[in-house]
Amino acid sequence: MGTPGMRPLLAAALAGLLALGATACGSEQTAQAEPEAGSDKKITVYSGRSESLVKPVLEDFQKASGITVQVRYGDTAQMAAQLQEEGNRSPADVFLAQDAGALGSVAGQGLFAKLPNEVLDKVPAAYRDEDGEWVGVTGRVRTMAYNTDQVPKGDLPESVFELTEPEWKGKVGIAPTNGSFQAFITAMRVEHGDERTEDFLAGLKANDAQIREGNAPIVADVNSGMLASGLVNHYYVYELAKEKGTTVDALKAKNHFFPNGDIGSLVNVSGVGVLDKADDDPDVRKFVDYLLGKGAQTYFAEQIYEYPLINSVVTAPGLPSLVSLNAPDIDLNDLDDLRTTIEMIKESGLV
């Protein structure tokens, strides 16, 4: 192809792009016309938590407050990446996330507003950001799911470290590519040091730990007897019971909570952060208050069996109390720590 054709062609391409850019700038000014300062009775929530888990809460809030909630569901980590890409022009007012790491990555970009103290104070210090940029909404506990036919109650371990011993060879399922497993390993490093954690990971590998893609497949396999046990979050047995149309008591898979504050029963949080631009939005504030209010917390406790984080709501029956468990003595949104953990898991050969 001859070169003479190229120059007008490039010019045309550039002109096209400029035209696009111009329309972009033009309509933006009109699009951002807000009806009034303060409340516009509308908020946009980015939810990294599943629709089936949080939709009822959002609907209740909408009914109670008259504020329209536009929700965008997605994967927590991918949504965090999306928020970072959107920066200050994000349509989101609120980010509801499944774990602290994701909230930390958004906070790290300076996208969250600092929450007021009266909001933060509703939740124990261990379950919120040190700088007050996000706050925990619910707690979820690491447990060992076990099959009652294959593991007698008396054989259940006192500590998660026992799982690297010979009697557990080939009997433990883990999901090393799962976020909550990684948080658990990070916490182990903080509490017991990198060396002991590396030994634990190597021990799991040597003990022929059974790898699964996520927590749900582990619990399903434990229930069917394909696996004797597995390290998961506590609420997966409830999800399985719901899917099977039965109660947790009727399942073969049961939760074992490691006693005495063992790191094996670490508490993780799901939480919420408010985007900078919505800092003064009274509707958003109402929403955050609602999530930490009695109604929503009771729903989380009773309907999806997560741990309420405010004092006035009690944990669902059958679950050990939050104070008896190991609260993370660590900054769960410290991403450098998270990266070291991922490296460690990779080096152990488990992924």
Next chain:
Amino acid sequence: MPTLTPRRARRFLPRPALACAAVLAVGVALIPLVYLGIRVGQAGWGRIADELFTARTGDLAGRSVALAGVVTAACTVLGVAAAFLVTRTDLPARRVFGVLAALPLAVPSYVAAFAWVSLAQGFEGFWAAALVLTLVSYPYVYLPVAAALVGVDPAQEEVARSLGRGPWQTAVGVTLRQVRPAVAAGALLVALYVLSDFGAVSILRVDVFTRAVFTAINLGFDRTGALVLATVLVALSALVLLAEQLSRRRAARYARLGGGAPRPPTRLRLGRLRWPAVLGLAGVLGAALGVPAVSLVRWFGEGVSRPGSLGELADAAGNSLGVALLGTVLTVVLALPVGLLSARVPGLLAVALDRLAYLSHALPGLVIGLSLVFFGINVAYPLYQSVWLLALAYAALFLPLAVAAVSAAAAQAPPGLEEVARSLGRRRAYVLRTVTLPLAAPGIGAGAALVFLTCMKELPATLLLRPTGMNTLATGLWTHTSVAAYAAAAPYAALLVLIAAMPTWWLSARTGVLTRTGG
């Protein structure tokens, strides 16, 4: 009238306009690469070196290439064999097989992988992934090869036979050589698809590059690291493209030179191989279609969760259809100038544009999605989180599928007719509309069908870019499987496969295997 030399023939197409449109179209496919360039540039050399120059990177790249190589080879063998059996032999029930053989394309890789895992304990690793990916992507080879085998001029085979070559010798030495460009085009799409796939490799736990990209984002919340890693996928696809380009040069062209009435090709008698062939093909279909079907039925039967309501399901199906259609229209419109350019004005520009259109095809949907978020926020803000930007993402993702179809179809349409129209005083645009496009329409339609069903299956970019509150079948499937509500997910999966199967059906029908004339 003197014969027109190729150089003079070029004048019969609106060249500058065509070239401009083609450049703009390829620009869309390049958005992800520009984005990668910007973000990786911000990372700085130290960071890039840290991420890339590690033993693990080499390891992952090796495994990605190996997986792409194995699956491409297997798809080529399977796709060509299946196409040959249904178009050129006396295979029993060949019309039924002809249609069914294309249907695995309608099964998303994550559904297929999940189906296999839940049926076979311990089914994981490299070969498991190779098997599943082969089963879902061999139709990329099967479809163009079947179409080429039906369309090829039988004259050469007849010559070979008359000169004493046996039927099998002719099939391998003459017939298959003639369809080599179709095989290469299909194999290229398979190779790039395997490099970009995340669904199957994550479920079957093969550590390949896409998995490393996702791990960086999903566990490390490390967008920059993920994007740096993704550049390796671009480099790998450049290698694949180069390899395909080289194979093209060595392949001679055997186009039908017009003239001669199209007539059915001779069919090989399979003889004793009849039933083994039937069993083999049935086995492949059982694995590719039967396993997912059984699995979906089991999901549905074993759980009590159900989709919210039929209305929700219908709504999701409607949305899926809508955005997939929009995406298809946009993709095909963008592909037209690129395909026409490479068919009618072959040269450096056409080749460069064609190759560039493929370059980002090995990037995972998540990276393409993020790049369109970036584009939407910074360039096209009014379109952000509208169906238009989602359609643009589909175009960026699937442009190569349509470009391949358009250029093949335009190359088949004889330029002579356009020349006649021009010589009779018709304007270029008029000729394009009344001669070129109608001639190429079936081929373009095939490309459109392919794009449509691929849009239907797309998940990661759809999650990032869909309008807030909009559900599609793919996102509905994701919503329910993410909370282990497999029974509720099953109807979404089934509907997705059924709707995607329709264009697939049409695709295989138009290859000619359904026509009665050769039976």
